[in-house]
Amino acid sequence: MEKKNSGTVGVKEIARLANVSIGTVDRVLNNRVGVSEKTKAKILKIIKELDYQPNIFARRLASKKKLRFATLIPKVSEETTYWEAPLHGIRQAANEIKDFGVEVISFFFDQNDKSTFKDSATKIIAGQFDGVLMAPMFEDESAVFIKTCNENKIPLVFINSDMPGYNNLCYIGPNLYQSGYLSAHIVNYLSPADKKTLIVNISKEIDLHHHLLRKEEGFRNYFEENGAINQISKIDIQQTSYAHIQQKLSEQLSKSSYDVVFVTNSRVSTVAKYFEEHQIKGVKLIGYDFLEDNILHLKNKTIDFLICQKPQEQGYRGVMSLYDHLVLNTPIEKEQFMPIDIITRENYQYYSN
Amino acid sequence: MEKKNSGTVGVKEIARLANVSIGTVDRVLNNRVGVSEKTKAKILKIIKELDYQPNIFARRLASKKKLRFATLIPKVSEETTYWEAPLHGIRQAANEIKDFGVEVISFFFDQNDKSTFKDSATKIIAGQFDGVLMAPMFEDESAVFIKTCNENKIPLVFINSDMPGYNNLCYIGPNLYQSGYLSAHIVNYLSPADKKTLIVNISKEIDLHHHLLRKEEGFRNYFEENGAINQISKIDIQQTSYAHIQQKLSEQLSKSSYDVVFVTNSRVSTVAKYFEEHQIKGVKLIGYDFLEDNILHLKNKTIDFLICQKPQEQGYRGVMSLYDHLVLNTPIEKEQFMPIDIITRENYQYYSN
DNA sequence: AAACATTTCGTTAACGTACACGATATATGA
DNA sequence: TCATATATCGTGTACGTTAACGAAATGTTT
Incomplete structure (x- = not known):
């Protein structure tokens, strides 16, 4: 009443x-x-x-309460600018929630130097943060760090690559297997019907190599499951210098010729460079990530397709998940797979990372 | 001191x-x-x-000040569920900003009945709203409405299709020409090298037909600009009932056979249904939009590719643009083109509208 | 110059929550 | 029993902005 x-x-x-x-x-x-x-x-x-x-x-x-988040991702190197995008997303999120009393501090590590990962991890532990976002690239080192965070009850979110079996708030990133599977589908559409395909893995650190294998697995399984006739070769390149990649590719291509080359990460631009310098034409080239170098070769028509998985959004949603969890108390989806975007020279200009 | x-x-x-x-x-x-x-x-x-x-x-x-936005989009019909997505985006945005004192009220019209558009438009004018989001599908009727809004200094945002030359806050939607161009690129990758292609336009209202022509233009121009040999036929279907579409398709397909069929809108599922019922195999089928029916045929392998342009985000960003303009006073980008997403049966499960 | 209208400005009470501080009530010890 | 510690709770102020109300200053009309 x-x-x-x-x-x-x-x-x-x-x-x-x-x-x-x-x-x-x-x-x-x-x-x-x-x-x-x-x-x-x-x-x-x-x-x-x-x-x-x-x-x-x-x-x-x-309220005068303040929260502090730490992020731990690879620094952008001369080798690849991939991590610019997640960092950008992190900063965007940080900017959006700074008025709500949360401060985001970014730490970095060198993808080729595990000790830098440990150093930053130690700093984060010492920093008494309320939440952490990280790219768990090195298995052992990450495991130690995760354990410490769990003991201190600090929520953790993983981006870009997962570490199943660990206690984290959520994972935000690609489904690697599926993205390889999709690549195979695209390859399958490419003429001629009976193709010779080369898979190229380029990665120095063995831990990172691991992820590439998941993509390769998806790629191969597509052809198995769909009974498509296809001859697949593979080459692993464990030195990232151009000279070395050049040599390895020359070796491989002298043995046989291919219709399609599938590079399992963003290093595809290096292969494109090789193709251009050696006047290799008519070979379809597929690779990963919306990077300036790659887009250049996409426009050049050396690269045909790029697969991309919204790296910026990964960073953005990563810190937002921490915010939603810690401030808004909303339930968080444990596995947040990014869309698998196909980029061509017709749609790249509208792509948003 | x-x-x-x-x-x-x-x-x-x-x-x-x-x-x-x-x-x-x-x-x-x-x-x-x-x-x-x-x-x-x-x-x-x-x-x-x-x-x-x-x-x-x-x-x-x-503050106890309140803002009121109106949205004017087609209602979801039995013919197509496309507009569910923009509406969903609108509701999501409405929910996010309701705590900031803005109320969003949705009006609808029937795509096949211009008078319903006028009715809703009149209601909106009478309602004294502070901002309006609309899908300007009927040219003349929209022009009148836009003029009235301009006189009352009510900011307008267009989604899904543009009306260049009018005074609006911004346009959020696809670049139609470019999406047709991209489709042609995909078609060009499909074997065999020399293809016979059929363009299918299905639309009742002549105003809407207009948009389809832009896609067709992009599609055709790709082949011209790239000097690819291709035989393109075209068929316009102005009745949306299945019986009629069936008849028209049968006529066309009896005259000639095609390697690729490109449907310029979401009606592609109807063509897919026809293919299945008539046991037509081996024809590549490309169409538009992430609709349940379409996805079903994508899984069936009847449809090969779908082009999608984030309809939900169009609704979301549409009302957000009004909010940003009216409340936050931030500058608004006049033309916000959506990404042109390529959907296959490998990546549809990760697609976010 | 008185009377009134208008423009310009200051004061103050909200808005709903956080938190320090102080006030009770209850429990514990001798 | 009284004194002291502890648990439980109420009061008041602060946060930065809005907006109603009224006071003061200025302008206008007789």
Whole structure:
């Protein structure tokens, strides 16, 4: 009858209904100490009944609480600019939530130097952060770091590559197997019907190599499952210098000629460079990632397709997941697979990372 | 000396520096009447010097001002469920900004009945809204509506299809020409090298037909510009019933056989249905939009590729643009082209509209 | 110059929450 | 029993902005 709450219910209304002061209501809301179990239950009941939603504006205005997130990803190197995009996404998210009292600090490591990973990890532990986003590239080192975070009850999100079996808040990144599978499908559409395909893995660190194998697996399985006739060769290149890649490719291509070359990561631009310098034409080239170098060769028509998985959004959603979890208390999806985008020279200009 | 402002500057600090009260500062901030030009200039100068950013939380807490947006898009019909997605995006945005005091009300019209468009438009004008999002499908009727909005200084955003030459806040949607061009590129990759292609336009209203022609133009121009040999036929179907489409397709396919069929809109599922019922195999089929029916045929392997342009995001970004403009005062990009996404049976499960 | 209208400006109470502080009530110890 | 510690709770102020209200200054009309 006398329900005259003018649209919004607040602590005041709750306090009135529970015959307590707003201070007490505030205590149970922020589950602080100093309130008896009995009244706590009573207030909780009313809160649930009213479906009370705290006013985030009033909360932010009155609160001086601050959260601090750390991010740990590879630094952008001369070898690849891939990690610019996730960093950009991280910064974008950081900018959006800085008014809500959270500060994001970025740490980096060298993909070719595990010790730099450990150094940054140590700094993060010492820094007493409230949440961490990381790219778990080195298995052993990451495992140690994850364990420490778990002990300190620091929520962790993984981006770009997963580490199944560990206790993390969520994973945001590609489904590697499926992206290889898709690549195979595209290859399958390319003429001629009976193709000779070369898979090229270029990666120095053995830990990273691991991910490439998942893509290769998806790639091969497509042809098996679809009974398509196809001859697949493969070459592993464990030195990332152009000279070395050049030599390896020359060796391989002297043995046989191919209709399609599938490079399992963003290093595809190096292969494209080789093709151009050696005047190799008519070979379809497929690779990964929306990088400036790659796009250049896409325009050149040396590269035919690029697969991309929204690296920027990975960074963005990664810190947003921490925010949603820690501030908004919303449930987080454990595995967030990125779309598998196909980039050609007709649609790259509209692509958003 | 007594500068004790802890980090943030607010109206209080501005008022102190300008030797006025916070009330006066508030007046110039919200450019209300009742303040002399002289003091207004003085305050404005200080605001600029301090690079004052109002606290959005305090603002929202104290303000009871409300904004109202109207959206005007086709209703979802039995013919096509395409417009579910934009509506979903609109609702998502509405939900995100409702705490910021903006209410979004959706109006609809029937794509096959211009009078319903006029009815809804009239209601919107009568409703005194602060911003409008619309899909300007009917040229003449839209022009009238746009004119009225302009006179009332109501910002307008267009989604899904543009009306160049009119005064709108922004356009959010596909670049139709380019998406046709991309489709042609995909077709060009499909074996055999010398293909016979059929373009299928299915649309009742002549106004809508217009958009399909842009895609067709892009499609044709690809082959011209790239000097690829290709025989392109075309068929216009102006009745959307299955019986009629079936008849038209049968006529066309009896005259000649084709390697590739390109349907210029989401009606591609109807053609797929025809293919299945008539046991037509080996014809590559390309069409538009991530609709349940289409995906079904994609899985069936009847449809080979779908082009999609993030309809949900169009709705989302549409109302967000109004919000950014009206509330945050941020500059808005006039033309926001959506990415041109390629959907296959390998990546559809990860697609986000 | 009185009376009134208008412009310009200051004061103050909200908005809903956080949190320090102080006030009770209850439990514990001697 | 009294005193002291502890658990429980209420009060008040602050956060930065909005907007209603009214005061003061200025302008206008007789």
